[in-house]
Amino acid sequence: MTLTNTTDASTRRQTYTVPTHINKPDKLLFGLTARQLLLLITGASLAYATWLQALTWAMAWGIGLLWSRGLAFLAILPLVMMTLAGTFLTIADRPLELWVVVWMRAHVAPVTYVWRSAKWDEAKQRRLHARTRAHTRQEEQDQSEHEQEGWS
Structure with a gap:
């Protein structure tokens, strides 16, 4: 009767040491x-x-x-x-x-933070800027008309 040993290299568990100090300086x-x-x-x-x-x-x-x-x-x-x-x-x-x-x-380089509501919408912001620019242009036109008419 022949006995065979089943603990050859293919069935043995291999263990490895995992380094846990990788982020620590030497x-x-x-x-x-x-x-x-x-x-x-x-x-x-x-x-x-x-x-x-x-x-x-x-x-x-x-x-x-x-x-x-x-x-x-x-x-x-x-x-x-x-x-x-x-x-x-x-x-x-x-x-x-x-x-x-x-x-x-x-x-x-100081930073200025602006609080906005969670409901703030980019499209709403663009409309607000467009409205502000239109209002500023209208004021400039009115002022130039007044200056042409002789108003100061």
Whole structure:
């Protein structure tokens, strides 16, 4: 009696791993993404350059070393806070710089919204515009006739 094994490759179930993190950016260093690292490095280098410049100016003005460091710290504090906020702060799962761009676009090109009833009809709107243009033309004709007759 011969036993056959029915578990050949054609009848076996194959399993696949489905990636669930496709829309997530890759972590590069210390759990930070490339965007976060770039923002931190840029902010840190700008803060350091500002620190050195403020310290140099304060020392040139004759301010003591302790007061010079305090002044330099106050000079870089807003820059450090902006860097940290831009790096780590997200609102509604969107980075802060995206909200800044949206805010700038909204203030550069403001939009005027007009409320219309749900019953508003495009044909009705065209008739209204045609009536308004006809009324304006009639007024212009009346005014030109009055001017020709000597009315002012």
